[in-house]
Amino acid sequence: MIETVFPILYILAAAGFILAIKWMNSPATARRGVVVGELGMLLAVVGTLLRYEVVHYEWILIAFFIGSAIGVPIAYIMPMTAVPQRTAFSHACGALAAALIGTAEYYRHTPHGFVMAALALETLLGFLTCTASLMAFGKLQEILPGRPFTYPGQNFVNLGVFGLAVAIGTTLVFSPEKTWLFPIFIVLSLVFGVLLIVPIGGADMPTVIALLNSYAGLSASAMGFALDNKLLIVAGALDGSSGFILSVIMCRAMNRSFTNVLFGAFGTIHSSVKETTERPVRSASAEEAAEILDAARSVVIIPGYGMAVAQAQHKLREMYDVLTRRGVDVRFAIHPVAGRMPGHMNVLLAEADVPYDRLVEMDEINGDFPRTDVALVIGANDVVNPAAQTDKTSPIAGMPILRAHEAQTVMVIKRGMSPGFAGISNDLYYMEKTLMLFGDAKSFVASIVKELGATAAAG
Amino acid sequence: MNKYEIAVWVFMLAAFLGFELIRRVSPLLHTPLMSLTNAISAIAVVGAILITGAKDASPLSKVLGFIAVVASTVNLVSGYLITDRMLKMFKKRAGEKK
Numbered sequence: 001m002i003e004t005v006f007p008i009l010y011i012l013a014a015a016g017f018i019l020a021i022k023w024m025n026s027p028a029t030a031r032r033g034v035v036v037g038e039l040g041m042l043l044a045v046v047g048t049l050l051r052y053e054v055v056h057y058e059w060i061l062i063a064f065f066i067g068s069a070i071g072v073p074i075a076y077i078m079p080m081t082a083v084p085q086r087t088a089f090s091h092a093c094g095a096l097a098a099a100l101i102g103t104a105e106y107y108r109h110t111p112h113g114f115v116m117a118a119l120a121l122e123t124l125l126g127f128l129t130c131t132a133s134l135m136a137f138g139k140l141q142e143i144l145p146g147r148p149f150t151y152p153g154q155n156f157v158n159l160g161v162f163g164l165a166v167a168i169g170t171t172l173v174f175s176p177e178k179t180w181l182f183p184i185f186i187v188l189s190l191v192f193g194v195l196l197i198v199p200i201g202g203a204d205m206p207t208v209i210a211l212l213n214s215y216a217g218l219s220a221s222a223m224g225f226a227l228d229n230k231l232l233i234v235a236g237a238l239d240g241s242s243g244f245i246l247s248v249i250m251c252r253a254m255n256r257s258f259t260n261v262l263f264g265a266f267g268t269i270h271s272s273v274k275e276t277t278e279r280p281v282r283s284a285s286a287e288e289a290a291e292i293l294d295a296a297r298s299v300v301i302i303p304g305y306g307m308a309v310a311q312a313q314h315k316l317r318e319m320y321d322v323l324t325r326r327g328v329d330v331r332f333a334i335h336p337v338a339g340r341m342p343g344h345m346n347v348l349l350a351e352a353d354v355p356y357d358r359l360v361e362m363d364e365i366n367g368d369f370p371r372t373d374v375a376l377v378i379g380a381n382d383v384v385n386p387a388a389q390t391d392k393t394s395p396i397a398g399m400p401i402l403r404a405h406e407a408q409t410v411m412v413i414k415r416g417m418s419p420g421f422a423g424i425s426n427d428l429y430y431m432e433k434t435l436m437l438f439g440d441a442k443s444f445v446a447s448i449v450k451e452l453g454a455t456a457a458a459g
Numbered sequence: 460m461n462k463y464e465i466a467v468w469v470f471m472l473a474a475f476l477g478f479e480l481i482r483r484v485s486p487l488l489h490t491p492l493m494s495l496t497n498a499i500s501a502i503a504v505v506g507a508i509l510i511t512g513a514k515d516a517s518p519l520s521k522v523l524g525f526i527a528v529v530a531s532t533v534n535l536v537s538g539y540l541i542t543d544r545m546l547k548m549f550k551k552r553a554g555e556k557k
Contacts, residue, residue: 027549037542048505067528080548093534096526097503104520108517227506237473239500
């Protein structure tokens with residue numbers, strides 16, 4: 001009887017996942033999406049536990065308990081600024097699960113043909129995504145140096161390891177009984193994962209995280225082929241296509257190709273960028289900045305990773321409140337690759353209670369810059385560098401930017417004049433209408449807010 | 460059609476459906492989307508349960524399966540909870556009707 005029910009449970013679960021993603025298209029329906037996603041997962045788990053093949057429950061229940069004991073605190077205690085790290089960690093967990101299941105299946109059945117091919121793909125993707133995600137986690141958490149690390153012949157070594165792993169995997173598909181090859185296959189996959197992330201710098205993290213998301217999903221999908229389970233195939237394919245699309249969006253937002261992101265080692269190839277001579281910049285105090293903001297009618301704030309580092313989003317919200325109360329039109333311009341993962345800035349600003357209809361995408365806001373009184377850049381650099389459009393030799397040439405330089409006045413909050421992540425100097429800082437506000441983003445915004453309050457009291 | 464052929468069809472259709480759905484997701488929600496798909500990828504728990512709970516499970520597959528259940532449960536639980544925690548933060552301006 002139960003054997004006729006569980007396919008129905010699986011079909012309902014797959015429908016739940018599809019609806020969950022569909023409802024993510026708008027913040028108004030997104031929470032409903034999470035609920036159907038949870039229901040889908042519940043059906044899938046219950047349906048699986050009821051299957052006749054499953055006879056031992058004790059270890060499964062203990063594992064559920066341990067997993068929840070780790071997962072719940074992560075979800076509630078983790079600060080929102082750590083979202084990129086958690087995402088990387090989660091890819092590692094998902095990929096590890098897929099890889100271990102593949103390994104267990106191999107030693108259990110030593111399958112042949114199609115199933116073995118799926119299993120090899122699952123294990124390869126699973127293990128490489130696992131170590132790659134852990135590396136990304138280390139870099140994001142700053143346990144590992146965030147700068148890209150390169151050495152001569154790096155791509156050659158990487159491709160060599162990958163090629164060897166694929167060759168062994170292929171051999172295993174044709175002769176699965178060579179069990180001694182399997183551990184070598186695992187080790188090579190793990191090593192390739194590490195090597196893949198070594199040359200990746202922080203600016204490329206959004207693309208890489210999205211790509212790892214895709215790999216983790218494809219690995220689950222391959223597991224579906226190996227276990228002949230269509231629910232796994234569907235869920236994995238949804239996950240895989242999601243990660244893939246996000247990484248394509250990220251690449252497009254930087255005008256770079258996949259190969260360039262994975263093998264280009266952004267940040268190091270630019271070390272040869274021409275020395276910039278000392279040029280004069282205009283700097284201003286918080287008091288002056290507050291006066292200009294107070295007199296403006298429209299202000300566009302451009303946040304970047306620096307805002308996240310300085311945790312300035314709550315102070316920015318206060319500034320947004322004060323200015324809005326005085327009738328200033330304040331909006332936030334979000335570049336697709338601002339931060340360390342897709343949508344990073346949106347989440348931080350939403351956390352600070354900035355209404356989401358004030359967060360505007362690049363294409364929508366770019367036309368408004370000439371009519372904007374003040375563009376306030378906070379912790380962003382390359383995404384507002386006009387060289388991307390004017391200088392064909394610039395390493396970021398062709399990258400779509402927020403056209404902050406077209407605003408009437410530009411203000412840039414920055415710690416010092418050091419160039420940004422890509423090591424490219426930014427002409428925006430030297431423009432006539434640009435005011436540099438030197439200092440820590442959070443405390444500078446705080447003093448602007450204070451000055452604004454003072455002017456209000458005086459006026 | 461043999462079962463492998465069906466499986467490939469299912470994969471192809473699901474991947475295209477995924478492309479179409481995700482293209483419509485607002486960039487505003489890309490981070491919650493990613494944590495939602497993380498949670499969905501915890502579906503690997505299905506495979507892990509089948510391996511761990513099987514009648515003929517060897518000690519090796521029990522150990523591997525056990526770790527896999529733990530790892531996917533971490534994803535499952537934290538993925539859904541954190542997606543909801545993030546989505547709760549997305550608000551429109553106070554007093555404004557949607």
